Amino acid sequence: xxxxxxxxxxxxxxxxxxxxxxxxxxxxxxxxxxxxxxxxxxxxxxxxxxxxxxxxxxxxxxxxxxxxxxxxxxxxxxxxxxxxxxxxxxxxxxxxxxxxxxxxxxxxxxxxxxxxxxxxxxxxxxxxxxxxxxxxxxxxxxxxxxxxxxxxxxxxxxxxxxxxxxxxxxxxxxxxxxxxxxxxxxxxxxxxxxxxxxxxxxxxxxxxxxxxxxxxxxxxxxxxxxxxx
Amino acid sequence: xxxxxxxxxxxxxxxxxxxxxxxxxxxxxxxxxxxxxxxxxxxxxxxxxxxxxxxxxxxxxxxxxxxxxxxxxxxxxxxxxxxxxxxxxxxxxxxxxxxxxxxxxxxxxxxxxxxxxxxxxxxxxxxxxxxxxxxxxxxxxxxxxxxxxxxxxxxxxxxxxxxxxxxxxxxxx
Numbered sequence: 149x150x151x152x153x154x155x156x157x158x159x160x161x162x163x164x165x166x167x168x169x170x171x172x173x174x175x176x177x178x179x180x181x182x183x184x185x186x187x188x189x190x191x192x193x194x195x196x197x198x199x200x201x202x203x204x205x206x207x208x209x210x211x212x213x214x215x216x217x218x219x220x221x222x223x224x225x226x227x228x229x230x231x232x233x234x235x236x237x238x239x240x241x242x243x244x245x246x247x248x249x250x251x252x253x254x255x256x257x258x259x260x261x262x263x264x265x266x267x268x269x270x271x272x273x274x275x276x277x278x279x280x281x282x283x284x285x286x287x288x289x290x291x292x293x294x295x296x297x298x299x300x301x302x303x304x305x306x307x308x309x310x311x312x313x314x315x316x317x318x319x320x321x322x323x324x325x326x327x328x329x330x331x332x333x334x335x336x337x338x339x340x341x342x343x344x345x346x347x348x349x350x351x352x353x354x355x356x357x358x359x360x361x362x363x364x365x366x367x368x369x370x371x372x373x374x375x376x377x
Numbered sequence: 378x379x380x381x382x383x384x385x386x387x388x389x390x391x392x393x394x395x396x397x398x399x400x401x402x403x404x405x406x407x408x409x410x411x412x413x414x415x416x417x418x419x420x421x422x423x424x425x426x427x428x429x430x431x432x433x434x435x436x437x438x439x440x441x442x443x444x445x446x447x448x449x450x451x452x453x454x455x456x457x458x459x460x461x462x463x464x465x466x467x468x469x470x471x472x473x474x475x476x477x478x479x480x481x482x483x484x485x486x487x488x489x490x491x492x493x494x495x496x497x498x499x500x501x502x503x504x505x506x507x508x509x510x511x512x513x514x515x516x517x518x519x520x521x522x523x524x525x526x527x528x529x530x531x532x533x534x535x536x537x538x539x540x541x542x543x544x545x546x547x548x549x550x
Contacts, residue, residue, distance in 0.1 A: 310480070311476075311480060311502070311518050311520075314480075314483060314484070315487060317487075318483055318484075318487055318495075318499065321495070321496075321499045322499050322502045322503050325499060325500055325502075325503030325504075326503050326506060326507060327507075328539075329538075329539045330506060330507055330508075330539075332536045332539035333511065333536075333539050333540060334506065334514070335532055335535075335536065336511045336524070336529055336532050336533060336540075337514055337515055337518075337520045337522070338515070338520045338521060338522055338523050338524070339523050339524065340520075341520065342532065
């Protein structure tokens with residue numbers, strides 16, 4: 149997740165990250181050679197940050213990221229604190245990340261998006277701020293789900309409770325409330341849960357990881373066991 | 378007319394929201410402001426009589442969220458000790474829900490950006506996991522164990538320390 153976000157940010161700032169559109173999905177390439185024709189899919193290298201960002205957000209950065217990006221945007225006291233790239237990226241986030249998206253041409257198609265109106269406002273604000281700059285986002289609200297290949301990150305209201313489908317950020321928040329030991333123990337619940345705890349960025353080795361005899365040896369062993377994975 | 382109330386901190390305006398299944402709800406603006414998404418929409422003048430559509434939040438969790446926000450907005454600043462206690466009691470009671478609703482609340486609170494509720498639901502989820510055997514957790518969260526006994530053993534071995542309990546010796550895994 150974090151790696152994805154970093155790439156998203158890099159891409160938005162025009163760094164050397166390429167996104168390829170393959171079978172309705174987006175793939176990240178760090179060493180893209182654009183002179184070579186991509187056999188599959190469309191290479192978005194060299195496209196505006198917005199389009200790249202669109203593809204990236206489609207990779208599943210999720211609402212939470214949009215919200216945080218917005219916070220960054222709103223928290224910046226001076227306009228200069230954020231580059232135009234950042235702002236465009238955020239606007240794209242707002243437009244796209246809030247819901248399903250497909251990036252095609254210059255248009256961004258927003259799904260049945262309840263944030264569409266909000267996104268419109270954010271975009272208008274951005275355009276007012278930079279009257280001379282062309283911000284190549286336009287969007288429409290898809291009438292049918294097929295308009296935008298909806299791929300929901302989560303599906304609320306379904307009968308089956310699927311905690312493993314929660315956004316990663318949320319899973320991390322839950323794990324952060326658990327002792328390390330309990331977090332690791334969730335790996336045995338099912339194959340979906342097996343590696344879930346490993347995305348949790350903070351490894352916390354506290355008393356519970358080193359209780360008993362030979363404390364130090366044990367702690368070292370436990371730390372090694374976790375880091376190996 | 379609306380502009381005149383903009384600066385007044387305690388505007389009595391009611392904000393309407395519409396759930397994914399088309400139900401309408403109303404809450405005071407101060408309550409709606411607890412949701413980042415709604416707050417921004419209000420700031421951007423997107424709140425009108427038709428209501429703000431929330432396409433991924435169904436009526437059941439939305440009703441709960443409206444309750445939560447209304448209660449918390451009414452008691453946001455200058456809490457006395459008793460009021461803080463009462464709010465705590467409200468939260469504890471509020472989050473006593475089944476896992477279906479808990480999941481809906483987690484997703485909806487995250488989507489709508491209601492920080493307090495996110496925290497509350499996350500804590501509740503963690504509390505449900507804490508101190509339980511894997512079997513109990515599977516039952517609570519409806520998780521199907523798709524490991525063979527051998528695989529299960531292998532995972533336990535990988536992180537032996539986490540599955541060890543010093544006392545009393547009972548089968549955890």
